[in-house]
Amino acid sequence: MESSVSALIHAAIAEDVGTGDVTSLYFIPEQSRSRAEIVAREPGIVSGSDIATAVFHQIDPALEVEVCIPNGSPFKPGDILLKAAGGTRSLLTAERTALNFLQRLCGVATQTQKYVEAVKPHPVQVWDTRKTTPGWRLIEKAAVKHGGGTNHRMGLYDHAMVKDNHLAANSDLTSLQAAIHKLRAERPGVRVQLEAATLQQVADFLTLDGVDMLLLDNMSTDQQREAVKLVNGKLWLEASGGITLDTIKDVAATGVNAISVGALTHSARALDLALDLY
Missing domain, CATH: 3.90.1170.20 (Quinolinate phosphoribosyl transferase, N-terminal domain)
Structure with a gap:
């Protein structure tokens, strides 16, 4: 233990x-x-x-x-x-x-388990988030796996996720590319993910090298489908933002690879x- x-x-x-x-x-x-x-x-x-x-x-x-x-x-x-x-x-x-x-x-x-059952038969993973009880992250994320879900990053140290607030401080594509190259050189095992709130951001981020996945933040299902077409399998796509048991099946049908749900831990x-x- x-x-x-x-x-x-x-x-x-x-x-x-x-x-x-x-x-x-x-x-x-x-x-x-x-x-x-x-x-x-x-x-x-x-x-x-x-x-x-x-x-x-x-x-x-x-x-x-x-x-x-x-x-x-x-x-x-x-x-x-x-x-x-x-x-x-x-x-x-x-x-x-x-x-x-x-x-x-x-x-x-x-x-x-309820969320995992809700996305069937679509081949999409249900991911947890960092919205866990302080001090309980390891055991709550283990519980997610016991329910058939998949663990996203464990913390800030094992997966780089450039979110809206990071982009508010630095959204220049040239600077982003330089940062990705530096991270890849110094921490080659760390995955790189960028958060996109618009389809234009998806298109922009596709021009960057070294990105593993994109997070589609609070997009409609129509936007998610367009993003899937734009990416065309080049990167993994994660959908996130206000997803419930009532809406997750529609999101799964868009073709995204993963759906993250904070409610797995923060509202259980x-x-x-x-x-x-x-």
């Missing part, structure tokens, strides 16, 4: 437990042993079972944890996603933090899961 994810889990536990779970410490006998099941109250796609497991083990390494349905798999109401057994105090202390992670990540995976609803103790 990535060290940043382990640190996130540690911070979440510290936030909740603080100086100790006073309810369990005072109302549950120290010798009490129990088993627990995390049960689905609604259907969805699993993500975060590894994170929930890590929560239980950070609380108490002696807890026995069994993942019943693996990440990326569907579940229905009544299904048991995960089982745990051991000290009752530990199980109850871990309950909320484990559920917070699991409910949220299952929500992201389930939301993503936590699913209804519960921990039942026995």
